[in-house]
Amino acid sequence: MSSDSCPRCAHPVIERLFSSPVPGVWEVLQCGQCLYCWRTSEPARRTRRDAYPDSFKLTPDDIHQASEVPAVPPLRTTPHIGP
Secondary structure, rough: OOOOOOOOOOOOOOEEEEOOOOOOOEEEEOOOOOEEHHHHHHOOOHHHHOOOHHHHHHOHHHHHHOOOOOOOOOOOOOOOOOO
């Protein structure tokens, strides 16, 4: 893996979800604790804990005290028009 810990919560367990069809170009990684996903080709502010924005960093307490993970809304069946 190209990441030692999660950029968002610093958890050390990182799973490789996908690899680029062109070997070595990028990987998609996911944190085993907060479920944050990132592609290794993204900028440092998305891939490195020391460059990740402080306002978006999570602690283990933040994760355990979260009320719930928001559900993904259902897909629209009709086209959306307008704002």
